[in-house]
Amino acid sequence: MAKVVQFDAVGGPETLVLRDISVAEPGPGQVRIKVKGIGVNRAEALFRSGTYFEQPTFPATNGYEGAGIVDAVGPDVKDFAVGDAVSVAPAFSLNNYGFYADTALAPAAAVIRHPATLSFEEAAAVWMAYLTAYDALLGTAKTAKGEFVVIPAASSSVGIAAIQIANMLGAIPIALTRTSAKRTQIEAIGAPHVIATEEEDVVERLAAITEGRGVQVVFDPVGGPTFAKLLQAAAPRARFMLYGTIGEPTVVPHFPVFTKSLVITGALLFNTTFDAAKLKAGVEWVVKGLETGELKPVIAKTFPLEQIVEAQRYMESNEQFGKIVVVP
Known part of the structure; x- marks a missing residue:
């Protein structure tokens, strides 16, 4: 069983509920990740509140960004293997995938090997x-x-x-x-x-x-x-x-x-993340900056997954400087 954040109706941060649910084996074009860090974004608050460009399908998951360790791969996935340290770019619908969880499926096309110099918390704060x-x-x-x-x-x-x-x-x-x-x-x-x-x-x-x-x-x-x-x-x-x-x-x-x-x-x-060629070019450009140190994410505050409601409330307060990260 995995710990997964879901919500059953649009509304404020209090609608987010942590549940124990099973996460399926990865299918074609998918990997499964043991999540070590989760980036929190304003787009996810809009999705939760029903003011995003797509409406949630209930019970809904949430979360565009995660970083962790691959623990299973789909039958046709060749670029990743169990044990790889990876992070995920927002290249999917929140109605299909969500990383407010300690274990999550991801489309392999959105999975990235981030520079080894980044911690999982930093890697979860990069791609959005x-x-x-x-x-x-x-x-x-x-x-x-x-x-x-x-x-x-x-x-x-x-x-x-x-x-x-x-x-x-x-x-x-x-x-x-x-x-x-x-x-x-x-x-x-x-x-x-x-x-x-x-x-x-x-x-x-x-x-x-x-x-x-x-x-x-x-x-x-x-x-x-x-x-x-x-x-x-x-x-x-x-x-x-x-x-x-x-x-x-x-x-x-x-x-x-x-x-x-x-x-x-x-x-x-x-426009970048849903275009494979543009995503590849963007990732390579950003990775170069991360490796030289010209680009470096700033983490404002970390919360445990059990405090996802507090994490989103903190984001909506606009008090933070940098990225809010959640750790399962």
Whole structure:
């Protein structure tokens, strides 16, 4: 029997229940993993609450990210063997697989051999954040050396990944955070510029940082009132990528968009992870950064699996700096 988190109705974190259930033998194209670390993501809270782009089928599982040891492989799986240390990329539907568990099936196409330098907790904190930022900054924006990259919600795991990736590309990250409370931490992970949006004039600060040239790339999960300020501070033909829904409704003023020929688009992790060739390229790029130390996940706090409700409540508090990890 395995310990698996399930929920029977949409709602708050309290709907998550830890149950003892049997986990099947892996079928074709599957591996079974003894889970040692689980990454907690906002997408999973949206799925749990019924506000995600797909609705849960009950009893529902949850969890896009896990790391652990392969303990069984499907009959046609050749790339992995029992005993391999692996982690999992979000390349599947949460209605088909879930890693809030101590044992879980995974599609072999989503399984990755992470660098040996990573602990299981660190490996569980990599793929959602770093492939989200990789997909947007490389795949969509084609960010170039020397460009200014604005990163709202900079203390999130994706924000931290974006700061590190921008630096790896030779771009210049400008981190946005609501207050100065996390400024020192954000600077410590590589942001040369930090703007506290509730304390500073965002447009004025961006003009000063860019010496009036404007910003070229914006990677934004927040939107809301600050979005219009970022449009005002943009350089001609700047690229804006929206990838989340954690802010207030976003109003887009028309004049800066068409007078500067701005591009506003969505950035979706699954454009990379659901494409085998793109996923392979993304994993190789991220692994290179992990091996050189240019990319390194930051773990905010760990919880035991029995405290999955508390882990999701902590995530929804927005108090964390980095990734929340659960350990079975």
